[in-house]
């Protein structure tokens with residue numbers, strides 16, 4: 073649905089900034105694609121290139137089969153009806169009611185009052201604002217204002233919705249309800265959604281795939297579950313660790329006096345990561361039964377990334393060294409992630 077090919081964006085001026093450097097991305101029809109990055113990474117520039125609010129310095133932007141970089145202003149305006157956008161600070165007109173804010177883009181397109189009404193009443197129903205039609209933005213909560221923004225974006229029946237930090241100004245509870253609404257319209261209206269955010273929680277809640285951007289470059293991208301369970305780049309690891317702690321807390325690490333070499337009398341500490349149904353397998357019981365090992369659990373938990381369970385466990389294997397080595401091999405042969413992260417003395 074969206075193909076970005078070799079996109080670069082340079083802001084010329086006394087402080088020349090290369091905001092995007094040769095970015096290529098592909099977003100499939102009907103998916104929710106998230107771009108995450110820290111402040112200044114290039115997220116806003118990237119999302120604004122998709123509807124050409126920013127014109128890329130070079131590269132191609134194809135949305136629904138049309139190369140937007142080749143269009144004149146009139147054709148671009150026409151194609152933009154396919155691409156709705158919502159913003160962090162909602163960008164509503166304060167002198168217009170909820171109804172009139174949502175009607176505004178359709179008025180600009182020259183639709184009649186009756187056509188507008190027919191188009192937007194069902195949308196106001198989807199975003200649950202039917203009882204607020206005559207309120208002004210100042211009379212609404214942040215979440216309600218964003219619902220107006222969403223309804224206005226949907227008014228033109230777009231195929232793509234761009235969300236520019238759409239929940240960053242909202243509290244966690246309201247964020248959750250807006251994300252649920254986005255998921256809902258993605259499913260009901262088969263809308264392709266691209267969102268940018270600096271919050272991993274947003275990616276975790278609703279995205280199918282994610283790209284991590286830093287310094288105008290995509291560091292890595294893939295299905296959310298894959299990126300969460302196997303982050304490759306340092307920045308990605310930091311984002312992931314903000315919501316999933318794979319690590320033993322620092323204090324516990326010190327208290328245990330963890331060593332990096334497997335010396336006499338020490339036992340391996342192992343980190344296990346597992347996704348999906350495998351979490352239900354009796355892995356710990358297997359190690360006890362097969363190799364006569366004592367398995368102490370130091371740390372662990374199960375997270376859910378949408379419908380996929382993602383477990384992590386840090387354990388110490390304690391037994392004869394040969395059996396400990398067999399246990400490590402047994403784990404390696406299972407369809408889970410396992411890594412020896414240090415060695416400790418136990419009380420036995």
Ligand SMILES: Nc1ncnc2c1ncn2[C@@H]1O[C@H](COP(=O)(O)OP(=O)(O)OP(=O)(O)O)[C@@H](O)[C@H]1O
Nearest residue numbers: 083089090091109110111112113114115116117118
């Ligand atoms: N209109 C502009 N003129 C000059 N430089 C700009 C302009 N817009 C953005 N930049 C620069 O481009 C780089 C990327 O900015 P961008 O706003 O895309 O990042 P971001 O990831 O969205 O950050 P934030 O979350 O803080 O908005 C930054 O160095 C920024 O200062």
